[in-house]
Amino acid sequence: MGNRSPDVDEWFAAYDNPQRDLVLAVRAAVLDADDRVSETIKWKAPTFVYKGNIASFYPKTKTHASLMFHRGAEIPDPDGLLEGEGDVSRVARFLDADDLEVKRLALQQLIRAWIALQDGEG
Template sequence: MNKNSVVDDWFKNYDNPMKELVQAVREAILAADERIEETIKWQAPTFVYRGNLASFFPKAKKHASLMFHKGKFIPGDFPNLEGDGKEARSMKFTSFDDLEAKKEELAAIVIAWCDQQEMK
């Protein structure tokens, strides 16, 4: 798991009722594929591999929210990626049970992104 101390420090100062859930989503993403890394961009934890995969929306107070920067272009069928914008898609987690239900899909998204980047 490629945890970054800069992101650890960000979490120390993160005051949000969804903090534990956001942390759990972070860990699920990092556990999904050893190629994925994390950093802070746009004042939020961002997951990267040869480009930006996703960033947390840190102001969400009723769920953990991830914005997949190029979500439209990630190959595969991911029913929990929401949105119809030009490129970005989002995925929300309302509880630990919801994360558990979506964890396999989240991991598949991470792997699909990394595999796609390898082909470029």
């Protein structure tokens, strides 16, 4: 896909974590949600962006894939995918490939909801 970054590819080439394949699968699900989403390395981790930071991986987690939505409290989440009670950020956790498949649509809807908010449609 055209929205994948060579810098992020390079980061993944050096990423030594038992959840690497799961994190890559989450990456694909996010980037496949909308071609306008891009990625970069910020805070030493892959970060998804569209008119601002959407979400970043927490790369040190070894038991699951963790994706922190920087302004997740603002994003409509009808499926309840996001965890957290804070005023700003929320976290999505994926335990394994099966869990990601169950949550894929909800994850992609969150990405699309962020885009709609940034475009004044939400």
